[in-house]
Amino acid sequence: MLELPIPAGLPTLAVNTDPVVLVSWWKALLILPPLVAWLWIVSTVFDKFCARFFLPREKWNLVHLLVGLLALGVAVSFPVQAPWGFFVGWAIMVAVLTGHVFLFMAIANKDERVPAEKRMKVDFSALRSKDHKPKQAAKASELVIRNMDKQALPIPEKETPEFALRVAAEGLYLKALEGRASQIDVGSAGKDQTYAAAFLVDGVRVPGPTMPAGDAFKLIDFWKAAARLDVNDRRRRLTGDVTVERGADKKKVRVTALGTQGGMRLTLLLDPEGQxxxxxxxxxxxxxxxxxxxxxxxxxxxxxxxxxxxxxxxxxxxxxxxxxxxxxxxxxxxxxxxxxxxxxxxxxxxxxxxxxxxxxxxxxxxxxxxxxxxxxxxxxxxxxxxxxxxxxxxxxxxxxxxxxxxxxxxxxxxxxxxxxxxxxxxxxxxxxxxxxxxxKLCQNCRIPYQPAPDLLKRLGLPPEKVKQLFKKGGQVLIKNKPETCPACQGTGYIGQTxxxxxxxxxxxxxxxxxxxxxxxxxxxxxxxxxxxxxxAALKKAVDGTTSxxxxxxxxxxxxxxxxxxxxxxxxxxxxx
Known part of the structure; x- marks a missing residue:
């Protein structure tokens, strides 16, 4: 190999072959877990939630991206050279990501397209220790029912008539929750000693399950006993309150029982104060x-x-x-x-x-x-x-x-x-x-249409100003397939005004x-x-609130x- 001499006095380029560590490996181990957890929540929970209820996905995805970059930037470039500076930046990153999760939930839950029972909640009940498992009988019971003294009704042992009654009473309540009902009525169906339940949903009565009179009396007595009413009094109007809990959700329920010419009647009013x-x-x-x-x-x-x-x-x-x-x-x-x-x-x-x-x-x-x-x-x-x-x-x-x-x-x-x-x-x-x-029309699935001139004339609306009205839908396209709207459950309406x-x-x-x-x-x-x-009603129809x-x-x-x-x-x- 030919070696050329380097004249004295000329500058030389020195190359340091020692490895340089830009970020400590243990810092990456601290940054990745909260960041990955946040990314999972955003991509699998929040994005699907936006898609289900037709919230602005693109806007929210951009917000998620900016928040993630901001949090990561704070963690890796906190402007303090001291050893404790990294931990301050890491804590700020976790606070930003956590705050963003709760802020998204608060804003999305307030959107009128999201029904109250479908709102996102943080429920830590699943994190209870396995050492405190309830009895086998309680596994089939989803509700905690308390009287006004805040005492929970005991859950009967499994495979007993009392347990079957408890499950039937809870099933009626859960069906009302799933259907967005504000009231449950149980009364005589008017034939063959049969009783029937009915649910009041957005002011419209929806038929519920039927049952023999004997089962209906037991169901009525269950709720009367839960509200500490006299189960032997089948004539007077009796009213009491209970509290029903399902995980983090808690509702006050007003129990009203009375005797009529057709038989006993039970009314359960869900959240009477909120209504x-x-x-x-x-x-x-x-x-x-x-x-x-x-x-x-x-x-x-x-x-x-x-x-x-x-x-x-x-x-x-x-x-x-x-x-x-x-x-x-x-x-x-x-x-x-x-x-x-x-x-x-x-x-x-x-x-x-x-x-x-x-x-x-x-x-x-x-x-x-x-x-x-x-x-x-x-x-x-x-x-x-x-x-x-x-x-x-x-x-x-x-x-x-x-x-x-x-x-x-x-x-x-x-x-x-x-x-x-x-x-x-x-x-x-x-x-x-x-x-x-x-x-109120469901904002997820309402269908816009151009009204016919004779319809506008009959309603007294000016054709030159009203170019579009809305009607109920009940279905949405999910992956190009029509499916029942998850927000209104196919009724086309959510709420009343x-x-x-x-x-x-x-x-x-x-x-x-x-x-x-x-x-x-x-x-x-x-x-x-x-x-x-x-x-006033026509004004609400023109602005798309109702049909x-x-x-x-x-x-x-x-x-x-x-x-x-x-x-x-x-x-x-x-x-x-």
Whole structure:
């Protein structure tokens, strides 16, 4: 080999052949486990969740990528050279990844396309020690049922009649949860000594399983015993509460049992407080209606009628109106048959029809004599109650009188009939609020379509402005195959919203009411240019909240005019 001499004084290039370690191997072992776990959650759980409920996958995948790069960058390049600097960066990486997991769950669960029972939850119950396994009998029991003293009902031994009854009772409850039911009814099917269950889903009754009368009685007695009701009393209306737990999910259930001419009847109302607890902005009021309702509340005197059909959301609006008043600076009270919620600061007076004491109207009179600032009367069971309300000083007390009616005009007519004296009934009236519920279209599977011109003409919608409406679907394409929508389970609807009409009543309207000039009153209300119930429903159909079929359903005239004064009070625990 030829070796060339290097002149003295010239710079030389020295090459260090020793290996250089850029990242310690033990640091990689610490970084990889949380990063891999996070990647697994994002790719297998979150991505599938977005695909199932049609959440924006591309947007979320980009967010996941940016968060992962940020967390990894912090771990490997934390700007502290000290040995403990790496551990600080590693801890920040774990905190970022963990926080991102919980933040995604919180945001995704709030999306209206995700049903409440399908929301993501963190359940550590599966991590319980194997040394604390329950008995063999408990393995087939999925629920923990507690009475109001928080004592859990013991689970019977397997292969006993009591255990089979427990499994049947739990099965009925679980079927209701899977079907998004808000209420379970068990009653006589009307033939062959057969009983049947029914589920209330989005305001529509869905048939459930049938059973022999003997099995139904045992099922009813099971829930009565769980709520500590008298199982031997098969005549009176009995109401009690239990708490049902399934993993991390916990629900209060109101148990109501009563005897009817057809036999025993059981009603299980799931989460009674949650069903009637709404913010004013969540009721479904249009902007103009919200403004008028705010004015009515601020006016603070006279009688305001609140009306809806049975199971029409009347109780929710009743409680919401009471909560709009400041219960700490005003004396706010209510008279109720069935207390479903406990508004903060409101003094609630419950009237028990089976207990000895004053009549409903007498109780209302005694409270009015105490000069409350606001009084809510949840029912109008008789003429005495209506007359006592009329005796309240209209300039000093605001009274919300709740009754069953299909529109504001029907509510006013029913109020006048109940009082019996048109002039007296008209004198105290300052407003009427009526509503009906419509089902909300499932945002996952609703189908857009171009409405025909004759349909728009029949609905009174301008063809030049309404180019698209929506109808229920029930199916979605998963891998190019039609399958039942996982969000609505094929019904095409999820949840309900209310369509309102809100009318303040001035002296001109009161004069027409005193004359019972209903045609004139209807014309006067139209002059206010406030949305009617049908117009509010059409607005929700145009913006895709509901369908034309639902609008037609609530706009159809009732078969017979309602007479609230002759109606008994709503069943205990049942939303009015």
């Amino acid at each position: 009637v607890r709404f913010k004013p902005t969540d009721l479904g009021l249009l902007d103009a209606q919200q403004a008028e309702l705010t004015k009515l509340v601020q006016e603070g005197h006279g009688v305001v009628l609140t009306a809806a059909p049975a199971d029409g959301g009347r109780t929710s609006t009743f409680y919401t109106l009471l909560k709009l008043h400041d219960a700490y600076t005003q004396n706010v009270q209510s008279v109720e048959l069935d207390v479903q919620d406990v508004p903060e600061g409101v003094r609630q007076n419950r009237w028990d029809p089976q207990a000895e004491g004053p009549e409903f109207g007498t109780l209302v009179r005694s409270i009015i004599r105490r000069d409350p600032d606001v009084l809510g009367v949840a029912e109008l069971p008789d003429q005495q109650t209506a007359k006592e309300i009329c005796k309240a000083e209209p300039e000093r007390t605001r009274v919300y009188a709740s009754l069953r009616a299909g529109s504001a005009l029907e509510a006013i007519e029913a109020w006048v009939r109940t009082v019996g004296a048109p002039a007296e009934a008209a004198r105290v009236l300052h407003g009427a609020v009526a509503q009906k519920l419509v089902r 209310a369509c309102f009409e809100v009318y303040p009543l001035g002296q001109a309207e009161r004069d027409l009411i005193a004359k019972q000039d209903w045609a004139g009153l209807k014309s006067e209300l139209r002059k206010k240019q406030l949305p009617s119930m049908s117009q 034309v079929e639902e609008v037609s359903r609530i706009s159809a005239p009732a078969e017979a005019p309602p007479r609230p004064a002759a109606q008994p009070a709503a069943p205990a625990g049942k939303p009015a």
